[in-house]
Amino acid sequence: MERVDSVHIPENKECGQPKTFMKRTHIKATKAQMQSYFAWLEGKTKGFPSFKIRFGHHVLELSFPTQELYEEYKISLKYVYMDSDAAANGAIRFWNTALDDVLPPGVGEGANVIEYEGEAGFIRANRYGRWFGAYDMTTHIQYVCFDGRDLREYSPTWHPFRREFHYFAQNNGYLYLHSAAVGVDGRGVLLSANGGNGKSTTALSALTENMDYVSDDYLIMDTKTRRVYPLYSCGILNSDSLNMLPGLKEHVIGEVPNRPGRSIIDLLPYWEQFADGMEVCALVCPRVIKGEEVKDPKIVPDEHKRGKMQMAVSSARQNGENQIKGSNFVYRVFDCVKEIPSYELILSKDTKKNADALKKLIKGELKDV
Structure with a gap:
């Protein structure tokens, strides 16, 4: 020794x-x-x-x-x-x-x-x-x-064991990622954004619009197949987002301690829309344009790969890799998703329009991206 x-x-x-x-x-x-x-x-x-x-x-x-x-x-x-x-x-x-x-x-x-x-x-x-x-x-x-x-x-009891799930993931062929994912017919998109840019709101609004659902905040990705899988059956929304999705209010089961205005939502009433696994066809970075009224959402290429960078760095913070000297976690995330097309979604206040834009992207119906 x-x-x-x-x-x-x-x-x-x-x-x-x-x-x-x-x-x-x-x-x-x-x-x-x-x-x-x-x-x-x-x-x-x-x-x-x-x-x-x-x-x-x-x-x-x-x-x-x-x-x-x-x-x-x-x-x-x-x-x-x-x-x-x-x-x-x-x-x-x-x-x-x-x-x-x-x-x-x-x-x-x-x-x-x-x-x-x-x-x-x-x-x-x-x-x-x-x-x-x-x-x-x-x-x-x-x-x-x-x-x-x-x-x-x-x-926390609502999205628990992030570091422990990360350790098991990295030793068994997965990445534990700070990301959301929604889709249609087994294919979907990763949603990645810094706090306050609508990642969870976009994912949960897609759920209420009958899209397939994996996560609003954390998930695991198979590093070989790039399929993503769910872990948690609770979602988190702030009060403004919850007001935009009033149908979720009846499923609130608690408040996040020391985070006023953030509600914990039981998503099991939407059980049938949970996907056991999902093929990823794109990574989308939702973005809120502050001080501007956006009537219709717009999807554009993410030329600077902001979404991938935000997902990699934020995941490292959440799972503790940012505290490990010499960690190559961020590189491994980039290496895994480097072939996945990356886009920005300029969000509107109309959550249905946002979900419809994602559906068109997943189905290949957007001609100008």
């Missing part, structure tokens, strides 16, 4: 706050050491209540330390929930205990950030965040532990 200790001094530009010294420990472990440790972790989490979900063409098991958490997180994963005995291709185990009770003996003494890795997997822990995560590369089982924290503080 090779151990390297270092002191990391994060940049702090806020006036009046001293720099924080964060001691980091990086340990290289043998395959045997990692496998022995993962076997011990599996024993610690055995017997927790669990359920399985469809993850593209894989099966993923999720287990929780309490029945309450099991029930709460199942709500947003109802569409991909599996009531079967199908063998899982991997698992995510969540539980709550002191970090020192789960770290290998002697690891992380005096350190705030611990990285312990080898050929068989890795462990990452952060004492400031009171968080521990481990990934077994052989079994594709993840272990996520919180020291005195509620899991709901770390992962």
Whole structure:
């Protein structure tokens, strides 16, 4: 076992706050050491209540330390929930205990950030965040532990487990993307835009206009086939967008904590429009022209590839890749979607017209793009 200790001094530009010294420990472990440790972790989490979900063409098991958490997180994963005995291709185990009770003996003494890795997997822990995560590369089982924290503080119940789903995705031939997707007859478009530019509104308005639906915010893409698959059965809209789609108001099941005016919507009443998978024929970047009344939506080529860049960078922020030194995630996203045509959709206030424009693009009925 090779151990390297270092002191990391994060940049702090806020006036009046001293720099924080964060001691980091990086340990290289043998395959045997990692496998022995993962076997011990599996024993610690055995017997927790669990359920399985469809993850593209894989099966993923999720287990929780309490029945309450099991029930709460199942709500947003109802569409991909599996009531079967199908063998899982991997698992995510969540539980709550002191970090020192789960770290290998002697690891992380005096350190705030611990990285312990080898050929068989890795462990990452952060004492400031009171968080521990481990990934077994052989079994594709993840272990996520919180020291005195509620899991709901770390992962929202409406679009949960972004980082954990990302780890499973990248090790099983998928990309976990911050993107929406809607379509017609098995073919569709990715919708990607910075916040406030109508990505979720466009996706959910398409759903209300009887288009096929995969996601309003997050999905997974098969890197070989470029097919996209759903994960979540809840959507999020701000109050202005919800007023534009009043039919969704009766399906609101809660508010996003600490985000006034953002509603959580149960989309299962639209179950029949959910697509189990969808071929992607284009990437569309919705855009709101502020201060201008747009009567009819317009689709134009995205010559600067803004949509692809926004999707890649935003996905890296959401799944934690932007915090990993030397990550090639953004490059891998670009490489996967480089052959997909890219467009901008100038949105109008008429959500039906916006959906109709997407339908024409998907069907190849637009002659001027």
